[in-house]
Amino acid sequence: MSIHILPTSVVNKIAAGEVIERPASVVKELVENALDAGARRIEIQLGNGGADLIRVVDDGCGMDADDLALALVGHATSKLTSEDDLFDVRTMGFRGEALASIGSVSDVRIVSRTADSDAGHEVEMQAGVQGEVRACGAPPGAQVEVRNLFHNVPVRKKFLKSAATEMAHISEAVTRLALAHPQVHFVLTHNERKVFNLPPADGLAQRIGEFFGREIADNMVPFGSQSPEVDVEVHLRERPLRAQPRADARHRRGLRRADDGGAPAGLLRVPHA
Ligand SMILES: Nc1ncnc2c1ncn2[C@@H]1O[C@H](COP(=O)(O)OP(=O)(O)OP(=O)(O)O)[C@@H](O)[C@H]1O
Numbered sequence: 001m002s003i004h005i006l007p008t009s010v011v012n013k014i015a016a017g018e019v020i021e022r023p024a025s026v027v028k029e030l031v032e033n034a035l036d037a038g039a040r041r042i043e044i045q046l047g048n049g050g051a052d053l054i055r056v057v058d059d060g061c062g063m064d065a066d067d068l069a070l071a072l073v074g075h076a077t078s079k080l081t082s083e084d085d086l087f088d089v090r091t092m093g094f095r096g097e098a099l100a101s102i103g104s105v106s107d108v109r110i111v112s113r114t115a116d117s118d119a120g121h122e123v124e125m126q127a128g129v130q131g132e133v134r135a136c137g138a139p140p141g142a143q144v145e146v147r148n149l150f151h152n153v154p155v156r157k158k159f160l161k162s163a164a165t166e167m168a169h170i171s172e173a174v175t176r177l178a179l180a181h182p183q184v185h186f187v188l189t190h191n192e193r194k195v196f197n198l199p200p201a202d203g204l205a206q207r208i209g210e211f212f213g214r215e216i217a218d219n220m221v222p223f224g225s226q227s228p229e230v231d232v233e234v235h236l237r238e239r240p241l242r243a244q245p246r247a248d249a250r251h252r253r254g255l256r257r258a259d260d261g262g263a264p265a266g267l268l269r270v271p272h273a
């Protein structure tokens with residue numbers, strides 16, 4: 001037995017096996033990147049439960065040509081520069097692994113423009129092989145498009161469930177992120193049909209209403225502490241609900257509920273930074 005170092009493509013694929021389990025994992029990583037980029041509006045477009053297409057469009061800080069050349073490279077991040085930064089992480093991502101992992105198990109195209117540049121750029125990666133960065137027209141922000149997820153990982157592809165099941169996982173992931181960031185506008189579409197459109201809300205209570213309906217929101221009691229050190233918000237359900245408003249809320253949004261037993265019993269918001 002002789003020891004050798006694995007090629008980067010294999011390392012990235014192993015990392016992808018751990019990070020990217022199903023389409024919802026890709027959606028979560030891309031939306032977290034958009035939030036880290038300071039986006040105010042995030043649109044998630046899906047095709048066939050995410051198996052054919054996952055496109056996340058944001059209006060965040062964007063990337064220039066140099067950033068785009070590195071975005072898909074493993075351990076490339078703008079969020080940490082030294083060991084000391086590890087003790088003061090203020091972003092959702094910092095490992096510099098997500099895009100490299102996604103790019104090793106799908107076909108990815110990123111189009112982006114920073115606010116101070118007049119031109120955008122694009123870069124593609126197909127099954128781990130990265131192309132050149134090219135100039136192209138683009139609005140400020142970033143658009144990351146993931147197609148043919150797991151086309152080169154037959155085991156994962158085989159275990160993908162129906163579009164409806166994968167959509168339920170995606171809805172769950174987006175619901176969590178949207179509840180944690182009420183001030184951000186979220187739009188989710190599946191096969192070009194709108195699943196939900198959540199305009200910026202004025203706080204968590206309002207977003208709970210957007211997701212679960214007024215009746216449920218009115219039934220939640222907020223508790224909070226907003227000292228500079230601790231800014232935590234907890235909303236607890238005051239009393240049991242009749243089945244009807246729960247079902248109404250679910251159907252209105254086409255969403256899976258936050259928990260399996262019924263409408264949310266409690267929600268906790270702990271701000272990230
Ligand atoms: N939507 C985006 N807008 C602006 N920059 C982005 C966007 N998505 C990714 N980037 C840039 O690409 C880098 C790599 O992203 P990636 O998700 O792979 O790593 P990360 O977010 O730094 O860490 P993690 O692997 O923990 O998510 C980011 O650090 C960021 O600089």
Ligand SMILES: [Mg+2]
Binds near residue numbers: 092
């Ligand atoms: Mg990330």
